[in-house]
Amino acid sequence: METNIAELVQGVGNLVTLPDVFIRINNLVSDPNSNIADIAKVAGQDPAFTVRLLRVANSSFYGRSSTIDTVAKAVSIIGTSQIRSLALATSVASSFEGLPNSLVAMEDFWKHSLYCALSARILAKQLRGCDADAVFTAGLLHDIGELVIFNRLPQQARDSLLLIQDTLEELPIYQAERQIMGFDHAHVGAELAKQWKLPQMLSECIEYHHDIHATPKYLREVTLVHIANILAQMAELRTVDIDDVPPIDPSAWEILGLDADEMIPMVIEQAQAEIAEAEKIFLGK
Amino acid sequence: MSLHRLPLPLPGFEHIKRAWNNSYDAFSARLNPGDYYVTKSDECVYTTLGSCISACIRDRISGIGGMNHFMLPASSGDNSWKAAGLSASTRYGNFAMEHLINEILKNGGKRQNLEVKLFGGGRIIANMTDVGVRNINFARDYIQTEGLRVSSEDVGDVFPRMVVYFPLTGKVRVKRLRSLHNNTIVEQETTYLHNIEEKPVSGDIELF
Numbered sequence: 001m002e003t004n005i006a007e008l009v010q011g012v013g014n015l016v017t018l019p020d021v022f023i024r025i026n027n028l029v030s031d032p033n034s035n036i037a038d039i040a041k042v043a044g045q046d047p048a049f050t051v052r053l054l055r056v057a058n059s060s061f062y063g064r065s066s067t068i069d070t071v072a073k074a075v076s077i078i079g080t081s082q083i084r085s086l087a088l089a090t091s092v093a094s095s096f097e098g099l100p101n102s103l104v105a106m107e108d109f110w111k112h113s114l115y116c117a118l119s120a121r122i123l124a125k126q127l128r129g130c131d132a133d134a135v136f137t138a139g140l141l142h143d144i145g146e147l148v149i150f151n152r153l154p155q156q157a158r159d160s161l162l163l164i165q166d167t168l169e170e171l172p173i174y175q176a177e178r179q180i181m182g183f184d185h186a187h188v189g190a191e192l193a194k195q196w197k198l199p200q201m202l203s204e205c206i207e208y209h210h211d212i213h214a215t216p217k218y219l220r221e222v223t224l225v226h227i228a229n230i231l232a233q234m235a236e237l238r239t240v241d242i243d244d245v246p247p248i249d250p251s252a253w254e255i256l257g258l259d260a261d262e263m264i265p266m267v268i269e270q271a272q273a274e275i276a277e278a279e280k281i282f283l284g285k
Numbered sequence: 286m287s288l289h290r291l292p293l294p295l296p297g298f299e300h301i302k303r304a305w306n307n308s309y310d311a312f313s314a315r316l317n318p319g320d321y322y323v324t325k326s327d328e329c330v331y332t333t334l335g336s337c338i339s340a341c342i343r344d345r346i347s348g349i350g351g352m353n354h355f356m357l358p359a360s361s362g363d364n365s366w367k368a369a370g371l372s373a374s375t376r377y378g379n380f381a382m383e384h385l386i387n388e389i390l391k392n393g394g395k396r397q398n399l400e401v402k403l404f405g406g407g408r409i410i411a412n413m414t415d416v417g418v419r420n421i422n423f424a425r426d427y428i429q430t431e432g433l434r435v436s437s438e439d440v441g442d443v444f445p446r447m448v449v450y451f452p453l454t455g456k457v458r459v460k461r462l463r464s465l466h467n468n469t470i471v472e473q474e475t476t477y478l479h480n481i482e483e484k485p486v487s488g489d490i491e492l493f
Contacts, residue, residue, distance in 0.1 A: 108464035161469045165333045165462070166315065168449065169308050173465070237444065237461040244460055 005183055008152050009191040015098040015151075018196050019091035021046040022084070029084045037072070039080050043087070044071040052090040053083070055281050060274075082133040089117070089137045092144070093283050101150035103157055109147065110283050111275070113140050115232035118271040118278055120224045126258055130220065138205035138225050139232075140282070141198075145189030145206070149177070156181050172246040174210045186210050212249050223255045231264065235271045240264070292326035295392055303328070309449070316354045318477035321381065323351030323388040324452055331449040333462070334405035335470035336417035337477075338424050338440070341402040342385055343452040344394035350452030351389060354405075355381035356420050356474060358482045377481055378423045386431070401428050402457060403438040404448045409467045417441060445470045 024042045028034040044050055050071055057074035058067065068074050075083055093110050100106070117139030124132040150157045160176040167176075174184035190207030198206075201218045205225040208215040215222040226249060233245040242248075242264075253260045289305045291312055298314075301322045306313040309329055314322045316332035316339075324330070330352040332339055343350020357374040390396060403424050406417035421440045428435055437457075439446070444461040451457075462470075 103468055104465055105468065108467065112463070112465070158469060161466055165447070165466060165470065168306050168313050168329075168331055168447075170460075233463060236463060239461060 005187055005191045008188060009148060009195055011152055012099055012148055016095055019095055021049045022087040025084050025087045029080055036075055036080060039083060040072040040075040043075060049087060056086055059277060059281060085133040085137040089140050090282055092140060096147050099147050099151045103150045103154060112232055112236060113143055114278050114282060115235050115271055115275060116142055116228045118274050119228035119231040119267050122267050122270050123224050123228060134201060135221055135224050138202050138221060139228050141202060142206055142209050142225050142229060143185060144192055145185035148188050148192060149185055170246055219255060223252050227252050231267050235268045292328060295323055298322050316352060318354055318474055321351060321353035321385050323392060325349045325392060327453045329449050329451045333447050333470060335409045335445045335474050336407055337474055338405040338420040339448055340382060340385060340424055341450040341457060342389060343400055343455055344389060344398040345400040346398045347393060348453040349389055349392055349394045351385055352450050353381050353385040357423055358478060382427050399433055400455060401433050401435050403435055403440055404459060405446060406440045407442055407444050409443060409445050410471060
């Protein structure tokens, strides 16, 4: 099984690559000798990223009223480690354009991911010492394994979807995938994260968002993404009925110390209010 | 599984796939596009709808009832189903509705007791002409022409749906499905559409 997944992901190695700007900023952020000016310089060398960065900096995401018109200003108000998250978040959708599929419209796929990212970010702001931008990026990436499966194993992916449509009970897609293939999109996504050498927090969110109790280190972030994934489905379906979506792990809210009844409607409503602007910024709509 | 005995199907419905369902504690009959199912037993009928429509009809006194699952084929040169009287496409819709109602009446249902619910007709592909609304309009109009009333419905909007119906009690559960399922549902409905367009309905329908 392990080798299968590794081979599967190696097979897309040439089709999906991490954006150069992320790799370079990532190196600078990890380098104690670098400063904000270095990061701004690297960011400014990528025109597409510059445009997105300024869009984000001027959006309601950062609640600024003054105009941010230079990369240096944007980097200083957003913060260096957040810039690294954004470099990944704003380019991941285009990174996967080389991996098309006929099962699910890319637009629908990324809309769900974006809802998850927004929900995770909204929840993270309720917690102390939680990097909301990093969790946002984790939400955006949580299902990337799906895109590999849809592209490389279209028949099995199709069978998984049909199994869900044929099953009267709520059958989450990862369980359908396990029944059909013996592994699921979280395993595949984790392998991709490993090959990309993504930060451990991100790879844990990708790998354990359906299995939070197996999380080695970043339980809080993984739990945020786990809950955000379900709330994202509710936001998409415009429902407040938890029976319409797969269950949230019974201990998840307790892990975060948040109140479900208070959070669920608040997060859904806010994510629905933010989705249109977020689509413009992150999906280039 | 062996603890639960599958109720005998009414004649003509032997081909419909049924299985025991633990969460509903009942047998469930699964409908595909073009199917319909009528029962007197305490079992449920379910299906997945994109732009197709399902009418759930039952005799509210005796509990006999069932569900269909259909869509109108697009007949060439006739975009409006109302336009040319009995076009090929309305003929198909009439066929689907009449089969369901006739089977209910044939098995003891009374017309004056019929209770009708409508589901589906979603617009699940944004840039496509809204075939869902055509199906909804047809079904509503049909019910009205028959002198019946729609007692509840969940139609239109952008979601595919899974509909679970208990004819004996009239209970319905509608679950919206994620956009993840749009393409596979459209694919199945398109295959079904090609089939019915190639084999147009002919002949008369026996009326009760």
